[in-house]
Amino acid sequence: MKTVLSFFVFAGLVIGTMNVSNAQILDSPRDGVYDKIHVTEKKPIPYTSVRESDVAWKKRIWRTMDLRQKINHPFFYPETPKKEWKNFMTVIMDAIREGSITAYDPSKDDQFLVPLTYSEIEKKFSSIDTVPVYDPNNPQRILRYDVIKEDFNPSEVQRINLKEDWFFDKQRSVMDVRILGICPIRNVYDENDNFIGFEEMFWIYFPEARPVFAQAIVFNRNNGAERRTFDEIFWKRMFGSYVYKEENVYDRVITDYSAGMDALLEAERIKNELFEFEHELWEF
Numbered sequence: 597m598k599t600v601l602s603f604f605v606f607a608g609l610v611i612g613t614m615n616v617s618n619a620q621i622l623d624s625p626r627d628g629v630y631d632k633i634h635v636t637e638k639k640p641i642p643y644t645s646v647r648e649s650d651v652a653w654k655k656r657i658w659r660t661m662d663l664r665q666k667i668n669h670p671f672f673y674p675e676t677p678k679k680e681w682k683n684f685m686t687v688i689m690d691a692i693r694e695g696s697i698t699a700y701d702p703s704k705d706d707q708f709l710v711p712l713t714y715s716e717i718e719k720k721f722s723s724i725d726t727v728p729v730y731d732p733n734n735p736q737r738i739l740r741y742d743v744i745k746e747d748f749n750p751s752e753v754q755r756i757n758l759k760e761d762w763f764f765d766k767q768r769s770v771m772d773v774r775i776l777g778i779c780p781i782r783n784v785y786d787e788n789d790n791f792i793g794f795e796e797m798f799w800i801y802f803p804e805a806r807p808v809f810a811q812a813i814v815f816n817r818n819n820g821a822e823r824r825t826f827d828e829i830f831w832k833r834m835f836g837s838y839v840y841k842e843e844n845v846y847d848r849v850i851t852d853y854s855a856g857m858d859a860l861l862e863a864e865r866i867k868n869e870l871f872e873f874e875h876e877l878w879e880f
Contacts, residue, residue: 640806640827643774650767653873657866658841658849659758660781667836670814670829675751680813684826685750685780687812688800692717697805699798706759706777708801717798721748721782755781755794758837762870764877771874775802775830802830839863 663672663684671684682690691697693714701710723746731737759777764770780797809826816822829835840863841849854862 638810638825638827640810641831643803644765644768644772646763646765646772647767650765651763652766654761654763655870656759656761656843657839657870659760659837660840661756661758661835661837663754663756665836667834671756671826671835672751672754673815681815682812683750684756684812685753687808687826688778688780688805689717689748689750691805691808692800696808697800699800702779702796702799706779706799708777708799712798718748721797722746752782753780753797754783757781757796757840759799764874771870771877773833778802778805839866842866 661668661671663669673683674681675683677683677686688697692699698708699712699714699717700708701712704710726741727744728738729740729742731739757779758775759779760773760775762771762773765772777799779799782795782797783791784793784795786792806827809830810828812826814824814826814829816824838860840851846852850859850862
């Protein structure tokens with residue numbers, strides 16, 4: 597009887613110790629002077645309802661964000677994700693894996709028609725290689741083959757394409773813009789690590805992704821207490837970009853009919869047309 601009682605006492609002590617250890621692991625020290633709960637409770641600012649009859653003018657624009665620009669660095673860094681601070685691509689990939697964001701096949705078009713699963717994306721952008729392991733005593737003899745898997749590296753994405761609609765709402769008498777889609781552009785290298793081009797990864801529907809972006813913290817260079825999010829960065833247009841396409845009857849991008857400096861000037865012309873259109877609306 598004493599033996600059985602001793603066993604239960606010992607088991608209780610072990611379980612209690614395990615619970616204390618788990619609690620110590622889960623309840624890590626607070627990294628700061630206050631509890632950071634503001635961002636975790638954030639929700640995206642709702643869009644103003646727009647009726648078709650109120651849209652007097654509209655133009656669709658496609659832009660490219662170069663993450664190497666200084667103003668876009670908060671999208672690219674940190675290269676290694678931290679506890680509550682991740683780069684833009686890591687946020688997107690984590691959300692696709694969890695099912696919070698749907699990815700769409702870019703090989704068809706940019707109209708969000710063919711969904712992609714996370715396993716399909718992982719299979720496409722991860723590499724698996726077989727490496728021989730040689731006998732140290734006999735370099736000519738192969739002992740075995742090891743399979744090495746290289747996961748997708750978010751730092752391979754240095755450009756992001758945006759699809760957006762500019763329109764004039766006569767009900768509110770304002771020129772407005774809505775981002776419709778985002779497409780990460782991956783750098784492609786050959787076997788010798790020489791850059792050979794770009795590859796579209798997938799399109800995501802921006803309104804669906806806004807709740808995720810509204811809780812993803814962005815580094816603020818000027819004030820660490822102001823917890824900005826990716827949704828706010830897009831809402832306030834706090835990013836740098838250039839136009840690579842406007843809707844046209846030929847459905848062609850700028851580089852199809854211009855090159856070099858002419859392409860840059862054409863992109864600038866399209867951007868200025870948007871500004872001048874809004875300016876002329878209120879010129880008396």
